[in-house]
Amino acid sequence: MTGATCFLPRADLDRLFAALRADDRTILGPAVSDGAVIYDEVASPAELPTGWESDTEPGSYRLRETGSSRAFDYVLPVTSWKRYTHPAFVPLTRARRDGSQVEVEAVLDPPPRLAFVGVRACEIAALDIQERAMRAGPIGDADHAGRRDAALVVAMECAAATSTCFCTSMGTGPEVRQGADLIASELDEGFVIRSGSATGAAMLAGLDLEPADPAQVERAAAQVAAVRTRIGDPVAVEGLPERLRAALDSPRWEQVAERCLACANCTLVCPTCFCTSVGVASDLDGQEATTERHWDSCFSLGFGRVAGDANFRPKVKDRYRQWLTHKFSTWFDQFGSSGCVGCGRCVAWCPVGIDVREELAAIAPVEGPRGPIPWPPAPDAGHAPAALTVVAPARHVTTSVVAVTQETADTATLRLATSDAALLAARPGQFVMVELPAFAAPPISISGIRPDGLDLTIRSAGPATAAIVALGPGAQVALRGPLGRGWPLESAAGRDVVIVAGGVGLAPLRPVIEAVLADRARYGAVRLYLGARTPGDRLFAAEVAALAGRSDLEVAEIVDRAGPEWLGQVGIVTHLFDHATWNGDRVTAFVCGPERMMQATAAALTGRGVDPAAIWLTLERNMACGVGTCGHCQLGPFFVCRDGPVFSIAELGTAFGREGL
Amino acid sequence: MEPQQLIMPGRRSPRADAPNRPRIGIVKFASCDGCQLTLLDLEDELLAVAERVDLVEFAEATSRRSMGPFDVLFVEGSISTAEQVEEIVRLRAVSHRLITIGACATAGGIQAIRNWFELDEVRDTVYPGPTYVESLAQARPVSDFVAVDGELRGCPISPAQLREFLVSMVTGRRAQLPDEAVCLECKRRGVVCVAVADGIPCLGPVTRTGCGAICPAYGRGCYGCFGPRESANTASLAKWFSDSRSAVEVGRLFSGFTAWSEPFRATIDAHGGPPGQRADGSEPRDA
Amino acid sequence: MTTHDVMALLQGTWFAADLGPRALGHLAALGRFEEIPAGTVVVREGLRCDSLGVVISGRIALRLAVPGSPDRTILTVHDGDVFGWSAVLPRPVATSTGVAVVPSSAITFDGPALRAGLAADCELASALFERLLVSVSRRLIATRVQLLDLYQAGAAPW
Structure with missing residues (x-):
């Protein structure tokens, strides 16, 4: 595809622009605005930043007018191309609620046909890295993929560098080798240009250019070589992921947190950071509503917020650690590469000049330790970077409430009818996003899988869940799912099954109990240990009583506190089995409850001799997208929504229960 | 009306x-x-x-x-x-x-x-x-x-x-009133950071969002009218400002519409109090 | 019931399962088997705690009096676990009320006799106190977890 290198005289640059426009593309490129170079719509070459160069330092960016005739010596704009491939605001759904009727539909606008002019080597790498992140889950992000596919990339090799550049260390530049439709280098008199794709080749052929003089090609090569020399090799990347893994307790996190403003600028200027949150807008009555996702950041407190007003990253040091270890370490686990391309934007645009290169050297020194790795390698090859998954718009299925059972004072089970094949094929342990127009959509574990619908057991813990449990028979609600990896029931075949549930944690385990009883002969002894706050907080009390009457499984219940009328057991759930006499070797355990209860249970089970690889639990996180693209539910190398929510203790390693992860 | x-x-x-x-x-x-x-x-x-x-x-x-x-x-x-x-x-x-x-x-x-x-x-x-x-x-x-x-x-x-x-x-839904920094709004809107690109002192990193980043969008630094955001690290920002400004000037930057909110208040105190001449003609004490 | 029978019952519990034969024999000699009908108060909060019991079967609820409301059960004790452990203290005052909520049975030890026995037999004392400590620490851990009130409904972010 790479044809001969041609020469495009500077005066003919507008011919390239005309060709791009003739291809029905809006041209985006560098332009000077408000004292900086930004990417913007560029109508003609006259709007390019001709004669501007930039100087950057940590926390500082200054444009300098040089009077030169060159247009691409500004190095890097503040904005990255993600503004166009992963925009700051993307509409997700349109929803209507009319009486009991609910309809939610995905919004997927056709991608604009864009031409990116002046794309740097580091930015090409960033486009690829972000695309991989957005297409690594079970369902690739349709909006991102559409935008990426519809963009034509005109690369411009760097002829200048600033003090914040470190592409050389990250292996992304400054030379452009692939990933662009056209690859150009700027010389004083014009551009040497070659194609990097069939589209680019056709466009270049249409321009009918003279071949470049070998001396011009040589000068272009010398230019970029000089840039490489100028940048040097400021970051020691060898073993960096492993060094960072060993540095989770470095005192430096605390020190950098004293300077860090947690303002999120680094993540928003980063060309690969992809985290988003969902906003809801509606009319005054909540009858017509839309949702959109917007850029968010692991540096904001709200990003780590979960149920119970808890927060997984309350401290700035937790948030800085999340960002840095994700970018340079767990990104490898998730997507097979570094998340950093060395563009240096996070260094220049940090309002207090924190230099990631300096922090890396201090936190994970080259001579520093490289182990022990706090969590094992990613659980399966599902996260391998090679394949980009098929993209599809999200499916929002309207279901009808058939019956509502009040389980406890604040928890109800909704029986929903649906004929949607995907929902009916849900596996125990999977969850759905429950959508009621105008409300945020909570992730809810499936508590029953029927031939004609699903059960959802929901605790009224906030406005959205309160509105959902208040629905009566006949009302509708939309579901997106099923999502996540469920309980590995097959791994328990031929073994004893222990099920430990605390409080509402019984809900996601109910399908396990049903599946095990439906195929009872497949398993050895089955033991059910249930904890609750008080006798009145026991879930599915009638069903549990029926189970207790069966001879083919053992059921024990315990509550935290009770009045004298309760003749059952009182204490914590581990008391039900910590002195039991069964043999832990043969046990596969399924556990769900509050995280602290699961820790205690896992410890007690391990104490009874159960293999950590056979102790499975389901984690609660602030899941929003459900397919690993919004970033909310990250835990070390895992996306809880995509890689879990069911994990084994062995998979999680010390990431489980670790403060601030 | x-x-x-x-x-x-x-x-x-x-x-x-x-x-x-x-x-x-x-x-x-x-x-x-x-x-x-x-x-x-x-x-x-x-x-x-x-x-x-x-x-x-x-x-x-x-x-x-x-x-x-x-x-x-x-x-x-x-x-x-x-x-x-x-x-x-x-x-x-x-x-x-x-x-x-x-x-x-x-x-x-x-x-x-x-x-x-x-x-x-x-x-x-x-x-x-x-x-x-x-x-x-x-x-x-x-x-x-x-x-x-x-x-x-x-x-x-x-x-x-x-x-x-x-x-x-x-x-009956939960109001979406974010407690994050103004910076997120600037970046989403594509506003060039006035602090980094122009050296204008800006309270955006320590101020709660909600205004739509109006001031930076017009080339001014944020003066904190939405008050401190969660985790507002005013000490670090003030230290950064101090590299090129006197303590009195730094104190003045935080002395706006929400000056009395912590941690703005403590930052003002640490830099000699808010601006303004005393009735007796004395300048506020310098830090 | 003979000392041998008591020994066999004790040996079947986690509490005394791995006691050495000599200590087990001594302990069994001090204990006697008791049937405890449902509703029996085996120890009463604030009063003198006369005996230590190791539950053989059934369930003993440990309750605290809460002024103005019914007693609250804070823990139930099952086979192998103990009630009335205050009996081994110099000032044997019960910290909760123990009630058999179902027909139960236990090996019980008279407080003063047990204390005298322990004072005379260091090996038994060391083994018994170790097991009491395990039992008490298990209760302490449970209390801490219960204090966290893990199952309490917290607000959700949606």
Whole structure:
């Protein structure tokens, strides 16, 4: 595809622009605005930043007018191309609620046909890295993929560098080798240009250019070589992921947190950071509503917020650690590469000049330790970077409430009818996003899988869940799912099954109990240990009583506190089995409850001799997208929504229960 | 708009008689009325809002008056006099939910700058005949006196946030009022960072978002009118400012509409207090 | 019931399962088997605690009096676990009320006799106190977890 290198005289640059426009593309490129170079719509070459160069330092960016005739010596704009491939605001759904009727539909606008002019080597790498992140889950992000596919990339090799550049260390530049439709280098008199794709080749052929003089090609090569020399090799990347893994307790996190403003600028200027949150807008009555996702950041407190007003990253040091270890370490686990391309934007645009290169050297020194790795390698090859998954718009299925059972004072089970094949094929342990127009959509574990619908057991813990449990028979609600990896029931075949549930944690385990009883002969002894706050907080009390009457499984219940009328057991759930006499070797355990209860249970089970690889639990996180693209539910190398929510203790390693992860 | 137009007797919409319309009041203390006027900025939806709530007390738009009770009471202004203390305590008792609106009510407002000075000095400086000025020694936020159920920040508050709050009230959903930094809004909007690109001191990194990043969008530094965000690291930002500014100048940067809010207040203290000459002509102490 | 029978019952519990034969023999000699009908108060909060019991079967609820409301059960004790452990203290005052909520049985030890026995037999004392400590620490851990009130409904972010 790479044809001969041609020469495009500077005066003919507008011919390239005309060709791009003739291809029905809006041209985006560098332009000077408000004292900086930004990417913007560029109508003609006259709007390019001709004669501007930039100087950057940590926390500082200054444009300098040089009077030169060159247009691409500004190095890097503040904005990255993600503004166009992963925009700051993307509409997700349109929803209507009319009486009991609910309809939610995905919004997927056709991608604009864009031409990116002046794309740097580091930015090409960033486009690829972000695309991989957005297409690594079970369902690739349709909006991102559409935008990426519809963009034509005109690369411009760097002829200048600033003090914040470190592409050389990250292996992304400054030379452009692939990933662009056209690859150009700027010389004083014009551009040497070659194609990097069939589209680019056709466009270049249409321009009918003279071949470049070998001396011009040589000068272009010398230019970029000089840039490489100028940048040097400021970051020691060898073993960096492993060094960072060993540095989770470095005192430096605390020190950098004293300077860090947690303002999120680094993540928003980063060309690969992809985290988003969902906003809801509606009319005054909540009858017509839309949702959109917007850029968010692991540096904001709200990003780590979960149920119970808890927060997984309350401290700035937790948030800085999340960002840095994700970018340079767990990104490898998730997507097979570094998340950093060395563009240096996070260094220049940090309002207090924190230099990631300096922090890396201090936190994970080259001579520093490289182990022990706090969590094992990613659980399966599902996260391998090679394949980009098929993209599809999200499916929002309207279901009808058939019956509502009040389980406890604040928890109800909704029986929903649906004929949607995907929902009916849900596996125990999977969850759905429950959508009621105008409300945020909570992730809810499936508590029953029927031939004609699903059960959802929901605790009224906030406005959205309160509105959902208040629905009566006949009302509708939309579901997106099923999502996540469920309980590995097959791994328990031929073994004893222990099920430990605390409080509402019984809900996601109910399908396990049903599946095990439906195929009872497949398993050895089955033991059910249930904890609750008080006798009145026991879930599915009638069903549990029926189970207790069966001879083919053992059921024990315990509550935290009770009045004298309760003749059952009182204490914590581990008391039900910590002195039991069964043999832990043969046990596969399924556990769900509050995280602290699961820790205690896992410890007690391990104490009874159960293999950590056979102790499975389901984690609660602030899941929003459900397919690993919004970033909310990250835990070390895992996306809880995509890689879990069911994990084994062995998979999680010390990431489980670790403060601030 | 004439006051009568908002709620017109005899021309009430069908919804106006709905039994469960929340009774809303809007009252003010020491403030400029700008925040309550934001309600009138909702223009397109104003009538729709008026149909869904029973606005029983809103001096800027209607002559109806109420002593309560209120389902939701919006309170503007700081508490600056002894009468206001009595009144806010009374209002709290008759309000199911009390929501403070604006920098004055939530943080003390610009008038809280006087909290750093002797009241007599300030009074003599400002008023030619201060005999009739009755005031507490400090202008303080409402939450210093009574429990507050929610707040809308800003000077003035944002119409979008007010709308969001009203929608959340009517629909029963959680209001989306982020506590993150202004920086996120700048970056989402594509505003070039005035601090990094121009060296303009900007409080955006330590200030709560909600304004839509208006000032940076017009090439000015944020002056913190929405008050401190969560985890506001003012110490680090002040240290960065201090590299090229005197302590007095750094203190002045934080001495805006929400100066009395922590940690802005402590940062001002650490840099010698807010600006302004003392009545006796002395400069504020330098750090 | 003979000392041998008591020994066999004790040996079947986690509490005494791995006691050495000599200590087990000594302990069994001090204990006697008791049937405890449902509703029997085996120890009463605030009063002198006369005996230590190791539950053989059934369930003993440990309750605290809460002024103005019914007693609250804070823990139930099952086979192998102990009640009345205050009996080994110099000032044997019960910290909760123990009630058999179902027909139960236990090996019980008279407090003063047990204390005298322990004072005379260091090996038994060391083994018994170790097991009491395990039992008490298990209760302490449970209390801490219960204090966290893990199952209490917290607000959700949606």
